[in-house]
Every structure is written in C-alpha cells, then in structure tokens.
Amino acid sequence: MSETSDIPPVDILFTENTFAHRWQLLMIAMCSIATIYSGIFVISPSFFRFEVPYYCQDNTQDACDGSCSDWSFNYTTLDVPTSLQESYNLVCDKELYIQLHGSLYFLGLCLGSIIGGYLSDKLGRAKWLSIAHFLNTILGVIMGVTNSLFVNLFCWCLLSALCMSTWVSACAYNAETGRAKFRHVSVGILNCIFSASVGLCSPLAYVFPNWRHLLISISVIAFLCFILSLFNDESPRWLWSQRRFGEVYEIMKKSAKLQNEEIPADTEKLMISLSKIGKQKEKFADRIVTDFKNVFCLNANFQQDSKLPKNEHGNDKNYSILDIRNYPRLAVRLVFLAMHWVCVNTLYYGLSFGAEMFHQNVYVFVLTQGFAGLIGGIFGLFLLNFAGRKTLAIANLKFAGACYLACVFIPLSKKFIILVITFSAKISLEFFFVLCYLWTSDLMPTVIRTSGIGLASSMARITGMALPFVGNLAVFGSAAPLIFYSCLAFFVIICSVFLPESRGQKLPNTLEEGNDFGTNKSRLQNEHEQRTEARAVENVF
Known part of the structure; x- marks a missing residue:
C-alpha cells in the first residue's frame, strides 16, 4: 500500500453499493422510529400549559389580595381537566411561570442543538442517541411525580434539550447512512415519524387526562425507543472520519449477509488492509475513557501509522464549528x-x-x-x-x-x-x-x-x-x-x-x-x- 495514496471515500466502498441497501433501510427505519416519543413530548404542553380562570375558594376575598391561600380553578370553558397552573398554584404574581415554562422549552432546544450536535460529533451518532433516549425516559418520570415546580422546570428544560439533540443527531445519522440519491427520503422518513407522533399525543392525552399520567405514559414509550436504539449500528461515514475502519468492515459484512450478497473481492481486500492499520476497536471500559477524553478534548490526536494512507485533510486534526x-x-x-x-x-x-x-x-x-x-x-x-x-x-x-x-x-x-x-x-x-x-x-x-x-x-x-x-x-x-x-x-x-x-x-x-x-x-x-x-x-x- 502506497504511503502517499488516498483513502477511497466510504461512499464508493459501501454506502453507494447494492449490498448496503437492506441494511440502510433497516437502520434508517429503526433510528426514525426510536424518536417517535420526542414529538409527543414536544406537543404535550398543549394539554396542561395554559391559563385557567381562578378565584378564591371561599369567594369572599380577592384572589390576589394576599390573604387568600386556597384557590379554585374553573375548567368549564376549557377542554382539559388538569393543568400545570393548578398543580403548582401558579396564580397572581406566579402566573409568569406559565410563560416561563414555554421559554424554558426553547432554551432547552437551544442548548440541545449545540450540545447535542457536539456530543454526536464526539461520541458518535448512534451512541449519543441511545444515551439521550434513556435520559429522556428518566426526566419524563421525574416531571410526572415531582411536587417541586423548580424541579419540574429544570427537568423540562433538560428534556427539551435532549429531544432536540435526538433530532439533530438522527437527522445527521439518516443523511449519512442513506444513499446520496435518496438522502431526502431518509430525512423525510424521520420527519413523517415526528408528525405522526404529534398527532398521537391527542388520543394519548384523552386516555390520560391528568398531565402527570400523560408524561409518565410518554416516558414508557421513550424507554421502548431506548431499547430499540441499542440495535442501531454506528454511522459508517462517522466511523470512517474517525479512521475506525475495522468497525466499518464489520458493518459491511453484516450488511452483505443481510442482502444475501458478497462484498466485492477487491473491496474486501482493501478493508482488511485498512482494518489492520486503522484505529482498533476498544474494550467497553477503554471506550468509556476514550469518549470522556474526546468530549473534553483531552485526547491527543491520533498518531497516523506510516502505512496508513492520508485522508482528504492531509492530517488528522479534529475540527470544530469554530x-x-x-x-x-x-x-x-x-x-x-x-x-x-x-x-x-x-x-x-x-x-x-x-x-x-x-x-x-x-x-x-x-x-x-x-x-x-x-x-x-x-x-x-x-x-x-x-x-x-x-x-x-x-x-x-x-x-x-x-x-x-x-x-x-x-x-x-x-x-x-x-x-x-x-x-x-x-x-x-x-x-x-x-x-x-x-x-x-x-x-x-x-x-x-x-x-x-x-x-x-x-x-x-x-x-x-x-x-x-x-x-x-x-x-x-x-x-x-x-x-x-x-x-x-x-x-x-x-x-x-x-x-x-x-x-x-x-x-x-x-x-x-x-x-x-x-x-x-x-x-x-x-x-x-x-x-x-x-x-x-x-x-x-
């Protein structure tokens, strides 16, 4: 193998080959389905985050004169029986927390867009998606059972961030996994799943009218999505950019078996050669340490083997959005x-x-x-x-x-x-x-x-x-x-x-x-x- 020769793109070796088709469809479908709970979580505040008419319980005092300690809420003009406002007595000066709940949602989306994209680039698309699905399950349960408004708001902000990060990562995963000709289809499937999940929130809220029960039921769906995500392989394009050629080769063999085809002989010979001189697959504990170093930029750049072909950059620098x-x-x-x-x-x-x-x-x-x-x-x-x-x-x-x-x-x-x-x-x-x-x-x-x-x-x-x-x-x-x-x-x-x-x-x-x-x-x-x-x-x- 020539020292100065270039590494062929993963597209011509794998993602654009016929033996990848079934594997691509399966991975894109599983990745998209595993995000179905996020749309339900996103739209769920429509059923509990609103202002409800209220009055002092004994009807003899001004509800906001400072002497009232017990309020009644009138749901006769509304379509739902419970609300965030009633559960935490967000009345008078505290009504601002209702709008704050909405603002924290977008703050969470902002944080999730940045942090989720960064962690996905550092840890890998599939790995970060599984982590986010699991954390969303935990946060949804906490929101459903906590009696603390501030815990609820904090968890809601984090949950919003994680839901956003799943979408950023899943979009990149689908775009990188599918063929270039059908890239729009792979991203479109993800969007269709999200849209369907938004509509599912309505019957789910009808079955669970109490907003706490609604959030816990969504968390159950999130946990099932987490289990499904564990079966997703990592993005070959991302692995290729990390020079983890051996793991790409394993995916290629799995894909060929699923397609009932053989990997072309010249491609297989090349992949065996690259697997020997690329980054080797680490044990679970070592991988955790490496991921930690990657996230906090503590890892030294990968030292290129003298036998390893140069990539498109001519070096192995880890690039960032900056x-x-x-x-x-x-x-x-x-x-x-x-x-x-x-x-x-x-x-x-x-x-x-x-x-x-x-x-x-x-x-x-x-x-x-x-x-x-x-x-x-x-x-x-x-x-x-x-x-x-x-x-x-x-x-x-x-x-x-x-x-x-x-x-x-x-x-x-x-x-x-x-x-x-x-x-x-x-x-x-x-x-x-x-x-x-x-x-x-x-x-x-x-x-x-x-x-x-x-x-x-x-x-x-x-x-x-x-x-x-x-x-x-x-x-x-x-x-x-x-x-x-x-x-x-x-x-x-x-x-x-x-x-x-x-x-x-x-x-x-x-x-x-x-x-x-x-x-x-x-x-x-x-x-x-x-x-x-x-x-x-x-x-x-």
Whole structure:
C-alpha cells in the first residue's frame, strides 16, 4: 500500500453499493422510529400549559389580595381537566411561570442543538442517541411525580434539550447512512415519524387526562425507543472520519449477509488492509475513557501509522464549528441557514401551540396538526424528487406567509375555515422543516455537520424563547401577531436566494469542500472525482 495514496471515500466502498441497501433501510427505519416519543413530548404542553380562570375558594376575598391561600380553578370553558397552573398554584404574581415554562422549552432546544450536535460529533451518532433516549425516559418520570415546580422546570428544560439533540443527531445519522440519491427520503422518513407522533399525543392525552399520567405514559414509550436504539449500528461515514475502519468492515459484512450478497473481492481486500492499520476497536471500559477524553478534548490526536494512507485533510486534526470562521463563504451560508431555522421555528410553534389563539378545540386542533404534518412530510418526499431545495423553500415560505396573512381577514367565529387554513399552513411548514434539516445537512461538511445543524437550529431556539410573548403584540391590534408571522416568512425568502442548490450533489466532507460547494471550483472538482473514483481502489495498492 502506497504511503502517499488516498483513502477511497466510504461512499464508493459501501454506502453507494447494492449490498448496503437492506441494511440502510433497516437502520434508517429503526433510528426514525426510536424518536417517535420526542414529538409527543414536544406537543404535550398543549394539554396542561395554559391559563385557567381562578378565584378564591371561599369567594369572599380577592384572589390576589394576599390573604387568600386556597384557590379554585374553573375548567368549564376549557377542554382539559388538569393543568400545570393548578398543580403548582401558579396564580397572581406566579402566573409568569406559565410563560416561563414555554421559554424554558426553547432554551432547552437551544442548548440541545449545540450540545447535542457536539456530543454526536464526539461520541458518535448512534451512541449519543441511545444515551439521550434513556435520559429522556428518566426526566419524563421525574416531571410526572415531582411536587417541586423548580424541579419540574429544570427537568423540562433538560428534556427539551435532549429531544432536540435526538433530532439533530438522527437527522445527521439518516443523511449519512442513506444513499446520496435518496438522502431526502431518509430525512423525510424521520420527519413523517415526528408528525405522526404529534398527532398521537391527542388520543394519548384523552386516555390520560391528568398531565402527570400523560408524561409518565410518554416516558414508557421513550424507554421502548431506548431499547430499540441499542440495535442501531454506528454511522459508517462517522466511523470512517474517525479512521475506525475495522468497525466499518464489520458493518459491511453484516450488511452483505443481510442482502444475501458478497462484498466485492477487491473491496474486501482493501478493508482488511485498512482494518489492520486503522484505529482498533476498544474494550467497553477503554471506550468509556476514550469518549470522556474526546468530549473534553483531552485526547491527543491520533498518531497516523506510516502505512496508513492520508485522508482528504492531509492530517488528522479534529475540527470544530469554530473553524468555520476561516471559511467566510461557508460562514455566511450558515447565517442564512440560521435565518431559515428562525423562521420555521417561529411559524411552526406559533401554529402548533395556537389552539387558544385560533379559538379551536385543543384535541381536534392537535390531532389535525399532526395529520397535516404527516401529509406535509409525505408530500415533501414526493416533491423533493422533482424540485430543488431552493425552489421548494421559497414556495413554502410564500404559501405559509399567505396563510397567516389570510387569517387576519377571517373572523374567529369562522372556526372551520380557520381550521382548514391552519391545516394547510401546517402541511407547508412541516415540509419546510424537512427542507431546513436537509439543506443544512447538505451544505455543512461531514467534520462539522451535526455541529452546524445544531448551531443553526440553536439560533432559532434563542429567538423562540420570546415566542410565548408574541401574543402581547395584540395590544397593537388582534391581527398584529399574525402580521408579524407573515412578514417574517416573506423576509427569509431573500436569504433563500443567496444559498446554493444541493439536490443530488455529493456531500462535502471537509471545510474546504463546504466553502467551495456550489461554485465553479466545486463543480470542476466533482467532475475530476467522478473520473478518478473508478480507479480509487486500485490506487491504494
């Protein structure tokens, strides 16, 4: 093996080969199904986080004059029998904690976007997903049994962070595991699962009307998802970037057996050679120590064997999202992508938790929103085969903005018409959410992919912390919040114009490739790689 020869990409050795197809489908399906509880957790506050009319128990005192110590809550105008407000007596000055609960949700999403992406890059996609599923199970149970408001708020923030981190990691896992041609399908499947889970929260809340019982029941589902996640193999592309070739070879053998095919002889010979000189698989205890060092950046760079071919970087540096500052084009694109995340986060959650704003029955509204999201995910899978990311993003932004604007001119008494419009808007926004994950995953290089997704997503979550207070714009007129949502959608269209199309393109692996993506230099490089890929394996020997 030549000392200066390049390592062939994992795509041509494995992920783009026919013997990987069944394994890819199985891994993507299991990874997506294991996230089903996250959508139920996310939408669950619709059934317990709201303001309930209350009065002093004896009806002889002002409920907020300081002398009342026992309050009664009137649920006659509401669709649910219990609430966070009643359980913790969030009355008078403490009512602010209800809105704080919503803000902590977005704070958790922000932290999860950053921390989850970082841990996924350091520990591996599959490993971090299993850890997050298990921790979510524990946190959900604690929230369901604790009598402390502050413990509940703290656990809710952590749970939100972990739910977000599962989505960042699962999106990267599916994008890296599937074939380039069907990358949108792998991410779309994940989104369809999430949409279905949002709709499942409505019947689950009907069966468990007490919010504590509801959270515990979701935790049971989360534990089942944790068990399922243990059967997921690690992302081959991530293992390849870590030079753990032996583990990739084991996955390849498993995949070939599942497909009832044989690994090509030249590929198998190459993998055996790489397995001997790459990073060797460690014992469980040693792996824990190594993971700890990786997370806290205590690990010395892997010392390359003299026999090991050089990678695309020419070195083994561990890159982080901070290195993007040296690549201005890529950095600007990340900012524009972040604006898309801010927009879809604001419009999506403003609609998802909008049952009270649109004067709708919460059970019907959540159920129809979940169904609309499922349609949007499936519809998106179909459209992504015929149109590019940029075209679809602009179209979705125009449609969602128009739907919000239409609600300005429709009286709230026309509940069915508003329900149809919000149903249509949710279809568009669900599809737009898929585009944000997919477009960001396409444009961010492998070495910082989940960190890039996490950072862009976190920008949306930071602004989302103010979302519970958007309703206060109604002091300028009842239509002000809707106009705000609509204007935001139309503004982000401008950002879409400056981003490159990525449909059907090879994923960038290095920061240099990410910076040059969509330029003439990138196109020439892709043409050169296509001419040399057929000879890549031979050049290694």
